[in-house]
Amino acid sequence: MIVSKTSFFFLLLVCIASVAAHALDTPAHPVEFRVVAIAEPGHGSHNDFVEAAKVVLQQLATENDFAVDYISNTDAINDAFLAKYRLFIQLNYPPYRWTPVAKKAFQRYITRGTGGWVGFHHAMLLGDFDGFKMWPWYSHFMGDIRYTSYIAQFATATVKVDDPGHPAMKGLPSSFAVQREEWYTWSKSNRANVHVLASVDESAYEPKSMITMGDHPVVWTNEHFKARNIYIFMGHHPGLFQNKDFTQLFRNAVLWGAGQ
Numbered sequence: 001m002i003v004s005k006t007s008f009f010f011l012l013l014v015c016i017a018s019v020a021a022h023a024l025d026t027p028a029h030p031v032e033f034r035v036v037a038i039a040e041p042g043h044g045s046h047n048d049f050v051e052a053a054k055v056v057l058q059q060l061a062t063e064n065d066f067a068v069d070y071i072s073n074t075d076a077i078n079d080a081f082l083a084k085y086r087l088f089i090q091l092n093y094p095p096y097r098w099t100p101v102a103k104k105a106f107q108r109y110i111t112r113g114t115g116g117w118v119g120f121h122h123a124m125l126l127g128d129f130d131g132f133k134m135w136p137w138y139s140h141f142m143g144d145i146r147y148t149s150y151i152a153q154f155a156t157a158t159v160k161v162d163d164p165g166h167p168a169m170k171g172l173p174s175s176f177a178v179q180r181e182e183w184y185t186w187s188k189s190n191r192a193n194v195h196v197l198a199s200v201d202e203s204a205y206e207p208k209s210m211i212t213m214g215d216h217p218v219v220w221t222n223e224h225f226k227a228r229n230i231y232i233f234m235g236h237h238p239g240l241f242q243n244k245d246f247t248q249l250f251r252n253a254v255l256w257g258a259g260q
Contacts (some may be wrong), residue, residue, distance in 0.1 A: 032065045034084055035258065039091035041072050045237040046092040046122055052238035053091055053120075056247065060254055077102035082109045087258040092122035092235055096132035107137055113226025116257035121235025124184060141222060142231065143190025151209050154180045158204040159218060162196045166258045168219070168230055168249065169197055176245035182236050189215040194222045197230070200248075219249070228257050 037057065039050040057068050066086075071077075078101050082088065082108045088109065089116055098106070127147045128133050139146055158173045183200060190196075194218035198219035230253045240246045 006155055009049045028044055031061075031067045033067075033086040033258065035061070035066055035068045035087040035089060035254075036071060036082075036085045037068055037073050037089040037091050038074070038093040040093055046235075048122075049121070049235050049237040049240065050091045052241045053235075053250070056241060056250060057089075057254070060251055064260060066258065068162060074098045074102035077106060078105045079226065082106070082114060085115050087116045087118065087254065087260050089254070089257075090117070090119040090123035092120055094122050094125040094129065095138045096125075096129055098135070101139075103135065110133065110141065110225050110227040110229065113228075116228035116259060117230075118253050118257045119231045120230075121233060124186075124233065141191035141225065141229075142237050143220065143222060145186040145188055145190045148187050149185045151181075151183045151205070151211050153207065153209075154182050154236075155205040155207060155209055156180055157183065157206070158201040159198050161198050162217075164199075166195075166197050168221075168252045170252050171248050172245055172252075175201070176243070178234055178243065178246065179239065180237070181234055183209075183211075183216075183218075184217070184233060185211055185213050189213060189217060191215055191217055193224075196218040199231075228259060229255060 034056075037252075039047075042048070060066075061068050069085075074097070077099070082105055088106070105166060110117060124142060125147055126139055126142060126145070156177060156179045158175050159178055159230075161169050161172055163169060164172070164174065183205075194217070196217040196219070198213065199217045202209075202214075202216055205212075216223075219229075219231065221230045232249065232253060234240055234246060
C-alpha cells in the first residue's frame, strides 16, 4: 500500500497525540499503589465539587506516590477490576444504578478488606430513587439507615469532632464551621451501629431549620467490615476546599483509607 506524505504525517501526528494523552494519565515512574474514584458526569454543584476534589487528589497522589483513575459508571467494576486498587472513592456517586456484578464485587471488596473506601455526600443518597430500589446491603454498611430529607435552602453549621484520636481527625480542631451545606437527615442516628467520628450541631444551623434529627452523625466508619471505610457527609459544593479544616479531613480520609 502506498501512503502519501500527507497521510504519513497525519498518522504520525495522531500517534504522537495518542502517546501524549496516555502520558498525561500515566505517571512517568511506577507508583506504590492505585486509587479509583467514581463520579458521574454532569453539571451543577456536585460536579463542581468533584472537579475541585480532583485537584486535591492529584496533589495528594504526587506527594504520596500513588495514581488515581476515574470512572463515570459501574460498568467496569468486577473482582478483577477492584483488585487493582488499594482505595475506592465515591465522589458524589449514589448507591444506585450499579450493575448486579458491580454490587457483588463491591460487597466482597468491603467485606474481605481487599481495599479501602471513602464516600462523600451523594454516596449516602440511599433509598428508592429514579425507579431503583434501595440497596439493603449498602444500608447495612452505612449503619442500617436510609436517607429521609435535606435542608433545601442550605445552612451553615458547626461540625463537632466526636473522636479526636482517629487518624481521619488528625490536625482538626474540636469543632469547625461548614458553610452552606444541604445537610441530609437519616431515618435514625446510626451511632449504635457505627463508630461516629463527627456530628453536626443542629442548634447551630443558620438559618434555623425544622429539619433535625437530634443526634446527627455526619462522619463515621463501620468497624464491622474488614475494609477501612469512612463516609463524609459534606461534599455538595467546591467552596468546601476553601475550608482548611474540611480539606484536612479530606486528605486524612483518603490517606487513612489507603492504609497510609
